[in-house]
Structure formats: C-alpha cells, structure tokens
Amino acid sequence: MSNSIIQVNNISKQYHIGSKERINRTFREAVVDTLTAPVRNFRDLKRLTKVEYDRPDTIWAIRDVSFNVHPGEVVGIIGRNGAGKSTILKILSRITGPTTGEAKLLGRVSSLLEVGTGFHSELTGRENIYLNGAILGMRKAEITAKFDEIVDFAGIDKFLDTPVKRYSSGMYVRLAFAVAAHLESEILLVDEVLAVGDAAFQRKCLGKMQDISSREGRTILFVSHNMPSVRKFCHRGILFENGRIHLDDEVNKVVDHYLDSGSATFSSRTWSPDERPGNAFFRINSIILKNKHGMETSAITISDELLVDINFEVLQDEAKPQYSLILSDADGNCIFGSLNNYEHEHYGKPLRPGIYTSTCRIYGSLLNAGRFFVTLIGFNNNWHDEFKIENAISFHAHDDGVIKGDYPGSYGGPIRPLLKWQTKRHDIT
C-alpha cells in the first residue's frame, strides 16, 4: 500500500539452534573427541551465519510474514512465547537482518526492546540520560533540549548526580523509560517493557504512550502479554502463531480469538538461570499450577482446590521472601490478592540459601467458570525489593456442575463461592 508507514513483505528469519552436545563414554573417545573438536567446531561456527534450508538444527523463527501499518496506527502484536513476536520487532528495529523478504519503514524509528539498555551502574543519572539517549539514537542537543522534561517525568531530580547503582529498582526503571519516551521518532517499537515498575508508574507510561500516539500521531507497534493493556491501547491486533501471522484484525477480535483458542493458557512458567525474575536475595525458578492431585494442569474444575507452586532459590543468608499472589480475570480485573504473611512457620524468618517451594492453595468452590491469570509480586524483608511477574500463569476453570446443582442458568461475576444457606421456620406461639 502506498500510504503505509511500515511495509513488511514476506519476511522470514532462520536461526541456528546449535548442534547436540556429544557424550563420550570412554576415556579414549573423550581424548579423540577433544583432538578432533577444533575441526568440527570450526565447521559448526562457520555454518552459524549461513542460510540452510531443511537442516535439523535450524528453525524458522518467523516465516513469510507480511503486513502494512498506516501512520498513527497502534498495533498490538500478541502470541505465545516463541511465536515470533520479538523476532519481527528485532528485524524492524534493524538489530538483526531477515533471512528472506524485505521491509520498508518510512520515518525515524526508535525501538524500546528493553528498559535501560546501556545504562551503566557506576554513572550518575545525568550521565546515563545522555548515554542512553545517544544509544537510542538521539543527538546531544536533542537530549539537552528534553533534559528537564525527562528528569521531571522520572521524578528523580534529587538523585540526578547519584550513581544509578544506588537507585531503587523503581527509580531506575522510571528514569530508563523516561529517556526512551522522549525520543523523537515517527515509529515506536515497544516490546513488553511495561511489565516492569509499579502499577502507578505503568499507568503513567501507558498514559505517556497514549499521548505520544494521539497527540503526536506516532505509529506504534506494541508487543505484550498483557491483554487488558493491548485492548486498551491498540486499534489493531496481529496474532502470531509458530512464526506466522494467524490473525490480523480489529484488536478485540484478535484478543478474544487468542484467549479463546486456549493457546494462551500456560500452566507453568520456568525461567532459565540468567533470566529468573527476583531480587538480590532470591530468584524465582518456576511457577506451576497444579490440580488437587498435584498434577500440572491448565484446566481445573471450579469445585476442586488448586495449588500454585512457587519454586525459588534463596541466594543470600537472611533472605525473607514475601509474596503477594493476585488473581485476575480475563480482562485484567483484580479479583483478589493473597499474602503469605499468614504462614506462621516460615514467614518472617530468614531462610538459608537453597531451593524452596512455597505453595498457595486456592480452595475449591470459590471461582466462577472462566479464564484467570495469576500475577506474582515478590518482596524481601518488610516488603522491600519488589518485583512483579505479571500474568505469570493462566488457566481455565470449568464448571463441573457440583455447585450449580439443578440450576440450569449461568452465574455472573468472577467468583462463585459456595456459601451456607439456612432456612428456619418461625413457629407461631
């Protein structure tokens, strides 16, 4: 289309996933293997940057993706992990090239794939504003012109000359977002960066982005797992599945389709060692939803209890992990929150380094049928060092008819607790 600001034509991207580890059974094998390894390694490394079709150790992260975006449009890109959302953003922001296909972007592009890229912990807030701005493509004069606005938005004016390593994580994120939000560009590519920071700040960021979009008419591509903000924020949704575009339509239709397809439920989340969320005291390895039999599941029945297992590793002595588990419905409305400060045995007592599992039991006959999301907020000792894992897991709750009894209709609201009813006869005396 002639009046599109972003034109993507048949873009594909192939990645090498690396060859299998070799396992040596005997000493002799190990010696021979070590000696011949250089030749083999060199061959493998050389191949890394070659395009090869139909090799077992290559995957297509995205395949034949085409779409056009009009100026001023705000497009939400959704899909499961590994569906290719981030890859398309990386290609459009020129971090990596496509294997085949091409794209045209008519305007200055700024991408925000991570908050605070290039921040240096030893440098002060002021120095980092300039460094980060320059990394994101701003000229020194531009940064100077927007400096006060950035500081004001981040609300860190008192700490401007303090090294950012002394900042709280909230201040750090605020400053980083503030720099990125003040980039002058026609196209903004954003990847799940709003998952950080507290709720008030997230609202502020979304507000700023709305401002950017509606007042300045900027085009935004927004990758997110947070369906409510995608609904709120975008006009159009593009659903990725296995590297291809599955649906490209009005945002509510796409989000509904994604949620209904069930492909959006993830009964567990496991993090690799260097990606684990957490703070300096402990890190989350995994969050797993289990049914009453202790089996991992993403579909539970509403009359049975369900368990949320939080597996974490304590890194330092004196860690006192505290959790807040928040259950929300498909539209992102909070239904309830639960804190672990009722667990008298361990709560408030320091844990030694090691691996632990905390389990939260959500009793049966409480929820209504529908989709639910679990958000976990972690703290350490007196509710400090907060981190948030938004919509860590999600599940479907099915009606098994136990509570319903003989009632044929459906129930409203997100919960359907089993309450006691009693009828008394008042005898006339």
Next chain:
Amino acid sequence: MTPGITRASGAVELQIIKLKIMTTPTPHNSDHIIHIKPQKGLQIIDFGELRRYRDLLYFLVARNIKVKYKQTVLGGLWAVIQPFFMMVVFTLFFGKLAKIPSDGIPYPIFNYSAMVAWTYFSQAINQSGNSIVGESNLISKVYFPRIMIPFASILSGLMDFFIAFAVLICMMFYFQIYPTVMVVCVPFLIILMVLASSGVGMVLAALNAKYRDIRYTIPFLVQFWMFATPIVYPASMIPEKYRLIYALNPMTGVIEGFRSVLLNTMEFPTDMIAMSFLVSLVLFILGLFYFKQVERFFADVI
C-alpha cells in the same frame, strides 16, 4: 424471583480508552526511509550514518573513561604504574644484565618511551578485541552502528596514554634529554598509533563475536608482538637491509618515531614511518571493511 444471573449482567464494563486514529499521515522525510532486506553480498560503509551517530561515540568514550578507575584506590595512577614498572624490570634484565644497547641514551628512558606507546597499543587491541562480546546486551537490544563500540575502546585508551606521556616528559627533564624540532610530528605519530590499533582491534572484535578463541589469542598475540617491536632493544640492532621489512610491523615506525623526535636517538626514520603508515592504513581499511561485512550477524551469534 428468578436468579437471572448471567455472565454479562455481572461483568463490570471495562472502560476502554481508545487512541484516536490520526487520519493525516505523518509527513515522510526522504532521509528517513529505512529499507530492510537480507544483507547479502558486499556491504558498504554508510558514512552519513556514522556522522549522525557521532555523539554516541563521544558518550561511549566518556563512559569508558569515567568508569575505568571507579572504585579503585590508585585511579589514574594505574595508567603510569604498568608501563613504569615494566620499564624497571626491563631495565634490570635487558639493560643491566643483558646489556642491550640503547642508542646511546639511558636505558630507562629509552625503554619507557617505547612502553608508553606499547601499553596503549596492547590495551587498545585487548579492549577493543573484547568489546563486541562485552557489549552483547547492547547489541542484541538496540540498533546503532556497531563500529562505535570497538572504536570507543580504542579512543578511550588515549586518556591513559596522555597520563603516561606526561610522565615521559618529566623523565626527559630528569635525564636532561631534549626533543628535536621534529617534535611537531608527535600528533601525527599518535594518529599513526591509533590507526594501527584500530585496524587490528576491529578485526579482532569482529572475529571474537563468532570465534571466542580470539579472547585467548589476544594475550598471546600481544606478547609475541612485543618482541617483534623495538621496545627492549633498538631498531638499529636490525641490519639496515631488513629494516623496511621490520617496519611492516606498524608499531616499529610509531616507537622509533617517538624515540627519534623526543630522545634524538636517530635521524627521523622517514622510510620506516612511511612503511608503518602504509601498513596501518591497509590494516585500518581492511579492518573497517571486514567489520562491516560481519556486523550484520553480531546479534545472532553473540
């Protein structure tokens, strides 16, 4: 009363704040058309882009310099300690024990004058060689001309160089050695030194992204290279007819040039410097060119 409970009646209406679609298209500036396509074949260097990002180079250099000696006790003194103590050791072993000639000037200053440039060179190629791998987070998250990274390492080393150079000047006063009029060539020699370091540094940085062997190769390379450079011995020990071949090592011209203009060890070695300059220039162009060819893969292999 009938329990007319339905999902809809119970649901709270979600307030949707939609963004207005702007009907007026953003004016397209022709310099800002970005064409993304598979990068096959020869890549050409976009000098316009490098110019646009020149402020980034400045901030990266500033960062490297500011961060380098943070939380150290000795701070900038480190820039002097290394070449100075190497000079003390070399003076003992090569000057006093092995009695290697030093073009008629005291061995300490003879050696230190070379160590200043050599320390710069070895640190510059070490740091730029590891720079791309070291900044992998930056490279996988944001686009900018990648060449800025090794180049920032090369330039930020100049700070240490100048500190060490100031000590050299103090030593000249102490030994009462005075420069020749050719001292005006010092800026040129510094440029030559940076040029030689950049060429080598860029090649190593680019290779290191894919082949991590380079990290282990660099310390080796630096050691061997040091003995192929007139640091503990003078170039005059090399027979006349082999001098030009010897000057294929670009650091030969740099170091003998410094000695000639500052310590008056010999006539200004025009031919050796010309040779070194030529080699440095070729290395620089090759380095830049090779870097450009492979930088497109950095985000994928790093």
